[in-house]
Each structure stands twice: as C-alpha cells, then as structure tokens.
Amino acid sequence: MPTISMFYGIVIQMFWADHAPPHFHALYAEFEALINIQTLEVIRGRLPNRALWLVLEWANLHRDELLKDWELCEKTQMPEKISPLV
Template sequence: MPIISRFRGIILRMYMRQKEHNPPHIHAQYGETVGLFSLENGEMFEGDLDKKMKSFVTNFILYYREQLIEMWEKQEFTTLQPIE
C-alpha cells in the first residue's frame, strides 16, 4: 500500500483499488490507532483515531482533495507534502 504522506507521526496510505475498497478513501495510522477517511468530505467513517489526529487528517484531505481523488481514479500514487 503506497504511502501518500507522513506528518505529526501520522502515516497516510492508499490501497490499490479493489471492489471492496469503495468509496474512495485513505487509511491513516497513528501509533496503534487507525482510521479510514472519505476523500469526498474528509470525515473518518471507521477507526479509532483521537479527535486531534482526525482533525489533522481531515484538513490534509480537504487541502489535497483533488489530487487524492485523481490518485484514486488513476491509481498513480505520489507523495504529498505535509501542510502547515
């Protein structure tokens, strides 16, 4: 699973598309906690990340939304820089 970005101890990954991997989303890992986040609205729909980490991931997704959706659709992954 390609790593899309790393920041504040969070690792963001995107799986190669498979039938069971819809809707478009990204996987976030922070220590032993994980979360699955929608690329449409940046909300966590599964997982146990705390509120602060969820906020960082949501802001990242909303900032890079177009690029992330394009990666999902084309299955061409690049590393994105952390946002300030």
C-alpha cells in the same frame, strides 16, 4: 500499500484496487481510520481527536490530489506523493 504522505507522526496510505467509496487510510500510533475523500467522514476506525483534526485539515487542502491518487490506485498504478501538513 503505498504511503502518500506523512506528517506529525501520521501516515497516509492508499491500497491498490481498494473498495469504494474513494478513501484513504490514516495511521497514528496504534490507531487507524479510513476517511472518505469526498465527505471527509470517518468510514471505519478512529484516531485521537487532535490527529483526526490534522488529517481532516490536510485532506481538505489536498482533496483533488487525493481523488487523482485514488484513480491511479484503482488502475494499480503508483499514486503520487502529496505534500505534508506544515
């Protein structure tokens, strides 16, 4: 599973040929959440509140890039790296 971004101890990844809806995986310590790219809702899992807030802020800034990466992953192509939250 390619890592597309990392910031503040949070790792953002996407699976190749993953199931719909378009989403990404956010990992922080022992926590993992799947986040819908279009709605920014948690599909499954959970993150601590502060980590979730950071992930949602980052995803809101990079939604178009996330959707492009999702399309690449659907074609089993390597997604592009996305700038971290600073």
